[in-house]
Amino acid sequence: MKRCFAMKGGYIMRYIFVFIFHLHVLMSFGQQVDVIKSEQLFQMVENCEYKDKIQVYNFWATWCAPCIREIPQFESVNELNENVNVTLISLDDVDLLNKKVKPFILKKAIKSKVMLLDETDFNEIISRIDESWSGAIPATLIVDCRSGHKFFYEQEFTEDELIKTIDNLIDSP
């Protein structure tokens, strides 16, 4: 009788364990978001991780409606074009990482790599990313890692525009 009760207790424990495990898997399904400083960003831009690819950096934030509208375009290019790697650089307040950014990534099931640029004084950073950038988002920096050439776009991309822009780059010598 006593043994039977112990077994029952074991089952309950196991259920609890399995439940917690599933909860953990569910919660950690959204990708890790690296919090970076501007120097890390500039290093990434200068030293392409994939030397034979087109690296796309899209600057966005959860509060930016046009940014959110264009994210599916970047997701689709990242997934469908093996010559392209997309990194989404969130300009959200780092204090909102767990409250806004991570839930957003989870909800939209974002697969492109997401990083959060943790800075408050952007005056010099903006011009270093591109002289022509006003600081408005959405904005996109495309680096052709084969040649090191950089292209900057302060605009919202439609899917066609993004595909065309990238195809032109890939075809260019």
Place this chain on the structure above:
Amino acid sequence: MMLRAILLTIFGLAFIISGMTDSQGLNVGEKAEDFSLANVDDKLISLDSYKNAKGYIVIFTCNNCPYAKAYQKRIAELHNEYATIGFPVIAINTSDSKEDIKARAKDEKYPFVYLYDKTQEVTKSYGATNTPHVYILKKDKTVAYIGAIDNNYKDAKAADKRYVKDAVDALLANKEVTTTNTKAIGCSIKWKAN
């Protein structure tokens, strides 16, 4: 023949340069156009409405951008500090409805005028791109500064460069503005389809 080529080149360059500056709106050192826009009390306001102004702090902003929201208290403080000594804040809303603009000014008790740029023509002619975007004008409407309010959107106290304050203080003291252009992250202005 040579002369003609040179002249053509000069005209060509002048054309290109004028085209470039046109599309970018105002630059520091250029003269701003006056405008006439409705305030939240429906009265029309222009720069010339301020008879005793020594200059103007023109700020393009909007209701819902988190950066604009983060700065609305600082904008009110700028007005409270400088309006009486000749530098009023003239806030121009770039994209919200007239009702929303009126509601915001009332709810937040804005001490400054909050103008409705229905056609967005003023916003376009100044070349504002992201909110809040500040243009400080001298008395003769020459642009003295374009850019951000300070260098910390999150925490006014932590800002160690107060660009607008420094520029206005310099102008009030008849000194040169040292930092005339800055950049900040901001919400891109929502252009109306027309």
